[in-house]
Amino acid sequence: MNYILKSIPSRTAKPRSSGFTMAMDKGLSLREVEDFVETCGDFIDIVKLGWATSYVTKNLKEKIEIYRSAGIPVYFGGTLFEAFVIRDQFEDYLQLLDRYQLSFAEVSDGSITLEHDKKCNYIEVLSKEVTVLSEVGSKDAAKIIPPYKWIEQMQKELNAGAWKVIGEAREGGTVGLFRDSGEVRQGLVEEILTQIPEEKIIWEAPQKEQQVWFIKLLGTNVNLGNIAPNDFIPLETLRLGLRGDTFDYFLNQF
Template sequence: MNYVLNNIPVRTEKPRASGLTMVMDKGLSIREVEDFISANSDFVDIVKLGWATSYLTKNLAQKINLYQDAGIPVYLGGTLFEAFVIRDQFDDYRKVVQEFNLSFVEVSDGSITLSHEKKCDYIKLLSKEVTVLSEVGSKDAAKIIPPYKWIEQMQKELDAGSWKVIGEAREGGNVGLFRDSGEVRQGLVEEILTKIPEEKIIWEAPQKEQQVWFVKLLGANVNLGNIAPNELIPLETIRLGLRGDTFDHFLGDLKL
């Protein structure tokens, strides 16, 4: 840091097992990736190439190499996994993972109908080869999954070999964990946390108000995902109580 401030929360250090920030790259150029790494590499833990944007991204191998050379793992969005599976091309998907030397993958079923048993089979198989993140929740705002089902699916996916489970919110933060207004389904989150350890969950929280809510609930080292590249340092200030939204949260009894 550039100067000393007291009463700042202690952040976990990279490589982190908790306090993770997953950034969503929705199509950054090579120049933008270089600039992003230069300014933000200390604060980003994982980069997701959103949904199936990697299918269209120019210089994909170069982009992935830039992130990896900076010590930042990259994975392809879960929607791409689903696009391969629905076309009966799972083996081709594995070849893509190998071709681009990816050490992380995301397994999801937010856009396709897939039995949970089959989803866990994919997790078991892939976890023997790479680190698996699996996403729970639907991208369909009309599909409301009861809390017990979230818990059951998260636990089974962790048991199958997922490193972390991801709470679905999409890039807009208006489905899954959140109402269409962006408001957190507070009861859902709190019930999940009665059974699933918080360090095992990455909460997709693209909106500032959502990030603030999770930091106030779980502290500076909550795992958060689907963060826009230009919102990474702003998020870090929220984590550290250096933005108005959380300014008083970590001060304790400190008064003027």
């Protein structure tokens, strides 16, 4: 840090499994990636190339290499996995991961109907080759999954070999964990936490108010995902109690 302030919450250091922040890259240029890494590299734990943007991204190999050179792993969004699976091209997906030398993969079923046993089988197969993040929740705002089902699916996916499970919210933060207004489904989150260890969950929380809510619930080192590049430094100040939304919250803990 650039100067000393007393009573600042302690952040975990990279590589970390708690206090984890996942970036959502929706199509940054190579120059933007270079700037993002230079400015925020200390705070970026992993980068998701959102949904299937990698299919149309120019200079994809070069982009991945910039992140990799900075020690930041990259993975393709779960929607791309679903696009391969629905077309019966899972083997092609495995070859794609190998071609780009990716060490992480996301398994999801937010856009397709996939029997949960089959989803867990994909996780089991992939986890033998790469580190798997599995996403739970639907991208359909009209589909409300009861808390017990979230818990059941999360536990089974962890048992199948997922490193962490991701709570679905999309890039807008208006489905899954959240109401269409962006409000957190508080009861859902609290019930999930009665059964699933918090360090095993990445909460997609693209909106500032959502990030504040999770930080106040679970502390500085909560795992958060779908964070826009421009929001990384603002989020880090929220984690450290250096923005109005969490300023008093952390001061009162010292």
